[in-house]
Amino acid sequence: MKNPPIIKQISESFIMPNLNELNDVKDPYFLAPGDLAMLSAHYIQKGLLFYKPSTRIEEFSIEIFLEKLRDSLSRTLVLFYPLVGQLTTKINDDEHTCLIYVDCKKGPGVRFVHATVDLAVDDILSPTDVQPITKLFFDHHKAVNHDGHSSPLLSVQVTELEDGVFIGCSMNHAVGDGTSYWNFWNTWSKIHQQHSTTLSLPVLERWFPEGHGPRIILPFTRTDEFITRFEAPQLRERIFHFSSDSISELKKKANREAGEPQKEISSLQALSALVWRAITRSRCLAPDERTVCSLDANLRQRLNPRLPHGYFGTAIWVAKAAATTDQVLGNNLGWTALLLQKAVLELTNQTVRNVFESWMQSPFVYQIEKFFEPNSIVIGSSPRFDMYGNDFGIGKPVAVRSGYANKFPGKVTTYPGREGGRSVDLEICLPPDEISVLESDKEFIAMTVEGLHV
Known part of the structure; x- marks a missing residue:
């Protein structure tokens, strides 16, 4: 691999859904026990590597590609609107408790980053080890889910390679799990392809144990009581x-x-x-x-x-x-x-x-x-x-x-x-x-x- 490859950020924008298309928005959007238990874990970070169209690689326009991605992402967020919100905490000092939920009206939207790197697709594919550079193909590096109080709950980074494109998504794990994450990807892809008749719509109603919810109170008032930042050893x-x-x-x-x-x-x-x-x-x-x-x-x-x-x-x-x-x-x-x-x-x-x-x-x-x-x-x-x-x-x-x-x-x-x-x-x-x-x-x-x- 060429040494050292450098990721260059070209642009950053924030994507919101078409507010006129939003119906029955639940705000505040309360989190279930399975969500709240993930507050100290990292964001989910997975991404897909693509070749640029091989028959017309010189004609490929990254600007047009990015614009289409932004447009289809905006339409997808109409269905997944909690992802444009922000975590919010209300503290009750007297009872030493807090309530953490998603404020769907407060968030900045989904961060959308365009970056470039002087690498080819084979530089990523050929080694059997995952290359360290791929960690920089994602936003929210080392962020934990509690950081969703100040950072977007979803970030998309599109990294342009010499002959390819990598689309990396970082999604707050306190809002969804792997099934939710890939359902979002699949829906985004179908909307991008105009395959709206085959959509499987997300179910946003949260599940709570019988007799509980939707306001789940946590027995904390200070972040250091329940948030740690795990640093992986050399792997x-x-x-x-x-x-x-x-x-x-x-x-x-x-x-x-x-x-x-x-x-x-x-x-x-x-x-x-x-x-x-x-x-x-x-x-x-x-x-x-x-x-x-x-x-x-x-x-x-x-x-x-x-x-x-x-x-x-x-x-x-x-x-x-x-x-x-x-x-x-x-x-x-x-x-x-x-x-x-x-x-x-x-x-x-x-x-x-x-x-x-x-x-x-x-x-x-x-x-x-x-x-x-x-x-x-x-x-x-x-x-x-x-x-x-x-x-x-x-x-x-x-x-x-x-x-x-x-x-x-x-x-x-x-x-x-x-x-x-x-x-x-x-x-x-x-x-x-x-x-x-x-x-x-x-x-x-x-x-x-x-x-x-x-």
């Missing part, structure tokens, strides 16, 4: 590719070894078990050390009645499995996958309701350094999210990349593979020495595209 962020055939074979292997046909192990559970085993080996833990694997779980389909897929908010919890090192490595892949499956199946409607009822009795805000145990693996995002279907008139994305946000040792982010089918890409964050061990792990690498070509 390598490595991309591993798994083909559809490899994922199918992995699922068959896990189910064969589990030997319980009535409890079919899913593709993601099998892949997660493979990752848990490999990262545990890379950490060289003692046989009796505890290790934990957590899967981010979408709660929409786990509640009864279910929340709609278009529910716009934070509706996630973790399915957590724990075992000692010798249990994870002394048993086979199927055993580990069954342990993960058990954790997922335990997230029933009643369990979820109990979790949030307990939270209401003693509200807390997640702190990364405290919420996840040592030797943890946290598997987030989803290969089911429609990332490569987002088309803004210049063709299909060629890659998904993420920013600095919410990364720590053992964080694994799942993406769909660009070729579709069951293919999956994993972005694994580990200290450099542990990634080096992982790259030579025979069981793990054999299932990747690289391993299949050896």
Whole structure:
């Protein structure tokens, strides 16, 4: 890669929806328990890399492209109007409490940044590691969600490369989760393409535990009581590719070894078990050390009645499995996958309701350094999210990349593979020495595209 690449900001603007099109705006817009618990986490930062149209790259007008993006974004925000608001806090010193909500009339709108960098698409695609420069393809670098009191809840940065374009979105995680985030992207893409008849409209009505809401009072008056700023240690962020055939074979292997046909192990559970085993080996833990694997779980389909897929908010919890090192490595892949499956199946409607009822009795805000145990693996995002279907008139994305946000040792982010089918890409964050061990792990690498070509 050319050294050193420099991001140059060309322009900045703020995008608002057409106010004449807004109907039934809820203001103030109250946040649910799942939203408020995320106040100390980072913004969601994901982005898509595109080639400029290859047949007419010299004729490509970035100005026209940006203007069309701004226009379609403005129309999209009519449906997602809370994103143009700003977090607001009302403090009750006498009771040592506060109320945090979105003021939809106070916000500056969505920040829209145009930047350039002297790099080619292949400079981003070719290395197996995520390049450090990609962190600068996003606004809100290192921002936590509580910063939404003074910063936009959504920011879009369009970075022009020599032969491509990267569109990076930073969205406040206290306003929406990964499902909400990619629903926003998908809606924006469809509106941009004038496919309004296929829109799946967001559901902005928040879910609260029975007997609670919409005004959720937090037992804090000072920011330092519930907000911390986690700084990640030195990490390598490595991309591993798994083909559809490899994922199918992995699922068959896990189910064969589990030997319980009535409890079919899913593709993601099998892949997660493979990752848990490999990262545990890379950490060289003692046989009796505890290790934990957590899967981010979408709660929409786990509640009864279910929340709609278009529910716009934070509706996630973790399915957590724990075992000692010798249990994870002394048993086979199927055993580990069954342990993960058990954790997922335990997230029933009643369990979820109990979790949030307990939270209401003693509200807390997640702190990364405290919420996840040592030797943890946290598997987030989803290969089911429609990332490569987002088309803004210049063709299909060629890659998904993420920013600095919410990364720590053992964080694994799942993406769909660009070729579709069951293919999956994993972005694994580990200290450099542990990634080096992982790259030579025979069981793990054999299932990747690289391993299949050896």
